[in-house]
Amino acid sequence: MKYKLEQSDIYAFASRMGIAVKPKGNEIKFQRCPYCSSSRQDQWTFSINAVTGAYCCPRASCGASGHFVELARDFDFPLDSIAPKQYKELPRVRLLTSTPAEEYLFRRGIRKEVTRAYGITTSPQDENQLIFPFYRRQQDADGKVYEKMEFVKYRLIDYDKSRHRAKEWCESECRPILFGMDHCDPAKSRTLVITEGQIDSLSLASAGIPNAVSVPNGARGFTWVEHCRDFVAQFDTVVVFGDCERGSITLVNEMRELFPNVKIRTPRLKDYLGEKDANDILQSFGEKALRTAVEKAECYQPATIREMADVEQVNLDDVPHFRTLFPKLDHALGGFYEGQLITITGKRGTGKSTVASMFAVAALWQNWNVLFYSGEMADYEVKRWIDFQIAGEKAIRERVYTSSSGYYLDPEQERQLADWYRHRLFLVDNAAMEEQSNPDLAAEIETAVRTYGVRFVILDNLMTAIDAGENIYTEQSRFAKRMKSLARKLHIVVLLVAHPRKSNARELTGDDISGSGDVANLSDTILMLDRVEKEKDDRGKYWQTVLAVQKNRATGVLVQGDDRIPLRHSKKSKRLYQLGDGGVTPFPFDLSKAKVQKTVLPF
Known part of the structure; x- marks a missing residue:
């Protein structure tokens, strides 16, 4: 069938x-x-x-x-109408150790009696070819225990990649099992030690460590599991003595997943003594070093998990941060702290880009290098906006046309400003980005941060910063996660400008950010700009911009409702000023007070 x-x-x-x-x-x-x-x-x-x-x-x-x-x-999984896989029957014999095998392994630090006990030999046709037999204890019909060879592995002693196709290989169509199973006895020790290679497990056995086995096909082969699951389950603890590679130990993660009910332990990294595996340790430091590594093996601790008690307390004042140009906002937030992802949103025309560039000016004034990305304004428009905000009303001149007027700075003032923020203020070149075959804004940002010492990144705005593709929500979420990761990894502040979805609510909240909800969830701080209707003394009405804090992980202080910070916009300087009982809060600087100094790049 x-x-x-x-x-x-x-x-x-x-x-x-x-x-x-x-x-x-x-x-x-x-x-x-x-x-x-x-x-x-x-x-x-x-x-x-x-x-x-x-x-x-x-x-x-x-x-x-x-x-x-x-x-x-x-994997011996039964299917109706399908006969189980048939494995090759190997000779029911115990291989006799050869002299070349004894001598080679002895040079590797392994006692000759251990080599004989495990039946390691060499091919009669080629003394350079080591043979490792894998035995499992079986019972015959009369209940008599015998050792059955189920798997064979070969290894070249003098492997040369210029002459040989492979260093190791296995006998085909054999049942994969653990090497050394026939020498294990859970009655004597409830601990099993698993290595990646056969010579490593022989090294442990030579050091007198019981129940040492090795996997048949290296760290990436796990076809043995279904044939040895019951065998491993006999032990309370498994010490995974894998190879130490780039600061991590092989086999550990896979063993934890494959045997979730077994206690997994690993040697401490320092007990590898700078060596790669058990045999290297044996040859360099002797049998005692191997015994110490196994005896002091610790419960596996994932690199991503740490003890809460080991987390150091952090005083926010000690975390690098810069103040915004709005005292009430600083009172609530404490400033913008490195490692934060900050999102600002608001309806069209409320001044999101204006506030973002104001934060850039504040960061520059406090010696934070800034990277600006604008998906909506041309590069010269971004520069003009920031130049006007730095310069202030007194430095800006007005040019009257036939039916309108415009504002400008003298060329000398523009040069002075350029010299002041040269090597400290950078802009993503959108034209150059478009010429790339696979543009990756996040990767470009990371490069700029590492190259130019950028500490504050402004992305205006989220929609133009991503390649929406078929699923805009997925891309928004992915990009926000990358920005959050960069903020933490590189110790920078990232500000996202995001549009809100259409809402009739009296006051916007984090839930009103357009697109994926992950943007709000990942943000450490959420700022909202809105316009509210106000009444003048003569009962006339006007619209006023207000700034709210709808999320604040740093201090927990929110600024909402009637406590929102009122702002006044200067058409001339593009500045937003905080309003209060004492009137307009002045800027802490203007162009006439700016000390122009040359900045030397740190490379």
Whole structure:
């Protein structure tokens, strides 16, 4: 009877393997590959087509592919009408150790009696070819225990990549099991030690460490799990003595996922003593160093988790920050702190871009280098806006035309301003970005921050900063997460200008930011600009801009409702001034007080 593919079988297979799945069209995505277990970067890439049954792992180091029936057979998963996979029957003999094998492993620090006990030998045709037999204890019909060879691995002693195709390989069609299982006894020790290579497990055995085994196919092969799950379950603790590579230990994450009910321990990184694996430690520092590494192995601690008690208290005054040009806002926030993602929103015409450039001026005045991105204004418009805000009303001149008037600065004043913020104020060149085949604004921002010492980034606005594609909400969320990550990683302040969705509410809130809700959720501070109707003394009415704080993670102080900060706009200087009981709050500087000084780049 021919097998008929059922989606329920795919889900049942995933459940047995302990792998999370999710459907996507005709594909069923697996969180990790059953063969190589995948890395964190490659999660959800392994998939099975629910219609055809074809599976594939796209990782170059794995590349497993085939039909679901083959997958089920590889992992001994029973399917109706499909016979289980048949493995090669190996000779029921115990291999005798050869002299070349003893001598080679002895040079690697492994006692000769250990080599003999494990039956490590060499090929009669080639003394350069080591043979590692994998045995499992079995019972015959009479209940007599014997050792059955189920897997064989080969390794070249004098491997030369210019002459040989591979350093290691396995006997085909054999059942993959752990090397050294036949030497393990859970009655003597409830701890199992797993290494990546056979020579590493032999090194542990040579040091007198019990229950040392190794995986058959390296750190990326896990076809052995289904054949050894019951064996591993006999032990209370598993010490994963993987290879130490770039500050992390191989096999650990996969073992935690594959055996969630087993206590996983690992040697401390310092107990590797700068070496890569167990055999290197043995050769350089001896057997005692290996015993110490296993004895002092600690419960695995993910790099992403830390003790709350170890978190140091931080005084906000000690966190680098700069003050805005609005005293009431600074009183509520304390200023803009490094590591923050700040979002400002407001209806059209309320002054979002004006306030954003005001914050840029404030940062420059307090010696914070600034990067400005504008998706709506030309570069010369951004420069003119900021120049006017720095200069102030007294420095700006008015030119009267036939039917209108305009404002300008003298060329000498413009030169003075350019010299003042040269090497400190930068602008994303939109024209150059458009010429790139795959423009990545976030990557360009990171480069600018690292190159020019930028500490304050302004993105005006969110909609023009992203490539919306098919799902604008997804892209907004992804971009906001990247900006949040950059703020924390690079210790900078990022200000997002965002449009609100249409709302009839009396006062806007964080929920009114247009697009993905992740923008508001990820923001440390949310500022809102609005226009409210006011009455004059003579009972006339006018519109006034107000600034609100709708979210504030730093101090928790909100500025809402009648407490919103009233602002007055200067048409001449493009400035927004805070209004209060004492009238307009003056700027702390103007062009006549600005000390022009040359700034030297830090490279």
